[in-house]
Amino acid sequence: MAKQHITFTLNGQAVEALVHPRELLIHVLREQLMQTGAHIGCETSHCGACTIDIDNESVKACTMLAVQADGADILSVEGLAANGELHAVQQAFVDEHGLQCGFCTPGMLLRAYRFLKENPTPTEEDIRWGMSGNLCRCTGYQNIIKAVQTASRTLQAE
Amino acid sequence: MIPGVFDYHAPTTMADAIALLAQYGDEAKVLAGGHSLLPMMKLRFAEPAYLIDLNKINELRGISEANGMVRIGAMTTENQLIASDLLAQKCPLIPEAARLVADPQVRNRGTIGGDIAHGDPGNDHPAVMLAVGASFVLAGPAGERTVAADGFFLGTYWTGLEEGEILKEILVPPVTASTGHGYAKLKRKTGDYATAGAAVQLTLNGDVCDSINIGLTNVGACAIKATEAEDVLRGQVITEALILTAAEKAMAMTDPAEDLRGDVEYKTHMAGEMCRRALRQALARAKGGA
Amino acid sequence: MQVNLDKVFKLSGPASNAWTFLQDIPAVARCLPGAEITEQVDDANYKGTVKVKIGPATANFKGDINIKSIDASKQQIQMVGKGGDVKGTSSATMDLTASVRELEGGGCELVGYAEVSVTGKMASLGGRMMNQVSDQILNQFGDNFANQVLAMGEGEAAEAAAEKAAQQPKELNGFAFIWSLLMNNLRKVFGGSK
């Protein structure tokens, strides 16, 4: 089948792409649009390294076709910092040592960003459940949980 | 893990979707949330030549109540089920089970209709549908028909959907004040299929169990309605001893396959244990407890 | 991974019909919807293909069938089917012993014991389903087999069975299961076995 023309908003910018129907959104973001922040970890939607925000929901971009993103509003880690200012979740991950190798981090950040909109004042238990679609191999999660708590406090204070 | 080549269609009406499905026949596959089908396509177990994406069909979404039934559009996502006040009041077992499906991201894409129609014995909603006494509106070239959940699940990847049909909506009778529900799911970790699961919905008349449905997840070729366990409890004052007997009956009805989650013996026992837990929870709730 | 399956299918008509049919390898193969004998190499060896469709999953297998023994006294046949999917990612072997057993009070049954061994992607990733799927496939095979044997007889039921046999779908799929269910119901209507 011929390539299809799709347009969507990526980090506030209108973008377009020509894609084969079978192309996965994660590949188009990374290889056509060169937004390599979101990563590929498992390809079976278990690890969450490819998590981005589509129309105000967290989505695993490895299990979505690019054609399905036509008309969508997408936020990826590259668009998280606004006007040169780190987002509170980004700063909190640095402050609480919530990352090591950095590979899961963009997915973690995007999920934390959306999770704190869904639940601005979570308990630790809420965080564990709300972030359970993202695997991290390095941190043992303890500092990620702290980072989400810190980000929650920062966002509440803002 | 790269899917094979296919043609993609994203109809905006059911009529178009059904026409496309009729046109392409079994070369086509219907795409709902995609979290079962796309991984199968990436592994090249599934290689449909045509993919008919239902995500743009608005009439498949939404939860409403009419004519004494709660109607759930097949493309309603798990998180929409969880967020629904109507379901929380009228069909609380459904959102409770939805919380245990996969993980937050997957629940944003995964749909109740996809979960039911895929026919995977590991999916959670089939057993829940058996427990709540749901029926399904199936739309096809010859029009619509409504079938009961009980009898719809026939085997692995095998349901009562006929060629050319699409699951359109789920109809659920609302619960009453004396209805209790419970879903117990044992899994290895977040995101996994159940090692065994049990969904229970029962209604009390005074102390007596007036009606009861028990559905079992992932302990057979498809979701199992544990009718023999139900028979033990229906019309009875449910006691702990009866719960144990019912669980034994439920265990006898299972036919699990060994995999990395467990062998037949373990899964059978876990079906019993999940049954006991769901029954106890449903009973407590029916009596007005948590 | 290995799956062992014990199956008994009740058949109508005399055991001699069933035994005759059982020795017709291409016809028996066709009872597995989607299966086709493409070449008879010699008396004991055949080549064939199977197109399996289980829900959304499909696989095309290509392989060889070797008849290890035909024992007329026991009305038993032993064969080994070996095949690989055409993409070279999975393969399967089925060691099958099938016999026709006469029943007291008339009728007979097809008794099958199969050891199905699967290697490759299908075993390593699809193992969760293998047992149940194999069981479903064999059930369908049994239904078709019974139907074919019934069609060898005479009368209304046999004609109906022959007609059904002619409609048998070309591949093993969900629709086929519905079809076989339907057939089961029809069989009830026509007073067939089961």
Place this chain on the structure above:
Amino acid sequence: MTTAESLDRQDKLQGVGCSRKRKEDPRFIQGKGNYVDDIKLPGMLYGDFVRSPYAHARIKSINKEAALALPGVHAVLTADDLKPLNLHWMPTLAGDKQAVLADEKVCFQYQEVAMVIADDRYIAADATELVEVEYEELPPLVDPHKALLPDAPIIREDAAGADEVGQGQRTHPNHIFTWDVGDEAMTDRAFENADVVVSQEMLNQRVHPSPLETCGCVASFDKVRGELTLYLTSQAPHVVRTVVTMLSGIPESKVRVVSPDIGGGFGNKVGIYPGYVVSIVASIVLGRPVKWIEDRIENLSTTAFARDYHMIGELAATKDGKIKGLRVNVLADHGAFNAHAQPTKWPAGFFSICTGSYDIPTAYAKVKGVYTNKAPGGVAYRCSFRVTEAVYVVERMIDVLAHKLEMDPAELRMKNFIQPEQFPYHSALGWEYDSGDYPTALKKVMEAVDYAGLRKEQAEKKARGEIMGIGLCTFTEVVGAGPSKSCDILGVGMFDSAEIRVHPTGSVIARMGTITQGQGHQTTYAQIIATELGLSSEDIQIEEGDTSTAPYGLGTYGSRSTPVGGAATVMAARKIREKARKIAAHLMEVSENDLEWDVDRFRVAGNHEQFKTMKDIAWAAYNNVPEGMEMGLESVDYYDPPNFTYPFGAYLCVVDIDRFTGELKVRRFYALDDCGTRINPMIIEGQVHGGLNEAFAVATGQELPYDEQGNLLGNTFMDYFWPTMVETPVWELDYTVTPSPHHPMGAKGVAESPHVGGIPCISNAVNDAFMQFGASHVNMPHNAWRNWKAIHELGLDKQ
């Protein structure tokens, strides 16, 4: 003399001991990391493997025609294509060889048979299905216990007649080596004369490190310049360069290997895999860059498993619990090729550290390695080479002995610890432990958790039929490979290196031979240099991973960065400081001997107002140096450690097990680590959290099971267990500090201790839970199913 003013200056440096925020983070949190799959070169092609569906089969034919006919396919490479280059086999670190592409037969499922090179990964994937391979199935050998039977299928026909495959005499075509250490006769005597003897069979199951980023590379050969650039996920880029030269004949000066950001290694990225070799060949042949990235199934199925040690441990003791001897017998399943990634001269690595933290007078260990039809490997998964297995066997055996003696396992440990005054301690199996204080560590943990209270609670629960277990582990690690007398890779001694340049304005660039994969080297090496040179960490840039710029090093694994690379950094910095002292003396016109070092400056003893800061000196180094001194301020050091370092710890774990489902909950995990001098406590704690979570994963869920046909089951993240936040316990950390006497800063390395110590700790807790009811040892992984079986057998699940 320390003053408030100098303390303030010291704080500003952000040197050793402070929890400095990481320098790596800004790029990672903004999506600006640069991992290998992020690299896109002009004209780049993609490689994808055709893999074997069989565990054991002969290849009868390979037909590429259909694949080559697919538009966008550039080449299909098979063993026959590599033969003229003599690259169809490659040497392994263990002295064996491994097929790059299957040569005439396949020996494990998912083995690489051919590589398709195409315009993009989609076409490549399509084409792999079009390569027709005809196989003749052979009987697979899956159970290592059957490997040496007379009628066992011969796996390695290529080596069937060889007297040895790199590691000594063989007795069977499936036999790789038998290695033993210790005094067997004396150990036997200890057992004969013992009051009490215990023996237990146990398994360290086959697992996989599976970092979140899989392995991959981009090979780019410039035909005009004759230069090869290789970007790859390697924990040892310099070694890769040497190996590439050895294999290809391209001079080392024309090979550039770059390890970009690495998404976790954990031992998976030490080895050299067929994907790298074939990508290089393809790039050379096609003259275009070639990318190969494995998917998760390929990662779990082919590149580097760990463990698979089938062990029998035995202890001999007096009736009051003094251990007199240890005997260990191991059957090691190495898979189809001995690709055991370890640099020691011993076939079982550091396994002989198995006497642990205990003063055991005599010991004997024997390891037999065999081939099976499984993936090759045997990597050190977040540990030094076979240390996890060694610690597991001794820590489990201590508990088994305690159970037999009806003695508390803490008491038994206390009774047998190597005492602080015994260091440096020479173990029965030949190690020289540098330093330690085990009793203090265990006492601290027991007090922190109220050990007696926990045991009381456990007894109460037992009476109610509830299943609670308490596990202890008091491990000693051996890390920091290593003295080159003991360790080398293909003949290159295991030193490591640092090169430091101080710029005129006082900023620094430093490059090391190690490579970070999340450990935060860019942060911590800067802290070391900051402390040594008195320059702010913020002005110190650390670079690693590019063989064209960094000094030669052996890489990062086996917790060697701090013990070896860190030591090299200190030594290089100290060379600079010595030169700086001379320059300072020259500038202030005083004798070098009159100068003293004060945080960030040389000052004149007795006159603290007269000083030159390091920044002043840096400037002078480029315009005003003493006569006869060459200008500039830089140094390099290649550090060959005199000994290993021996980090240790005391861990305690409390588990509750659901008696109806077998589900396990780690209610408490208290980990005290002693890694000597602590460079960055924040990073240490992060490393410990991560290592503990890995230990939790291995102990309670991870395994790579094979069925009888040699099918690998469970090779996606659906089945292969990685805990999410929901399952992960809360970690409580503590520490003591016992510096290493031979390391220039006293640091020992930490990242692996929690993995090595955590696994037996959890396993001891689970076994403690069951053994109190009379069960015998239960193997890992302690998943719900396995737990329930033990429960069911004990009859504890009665309603």
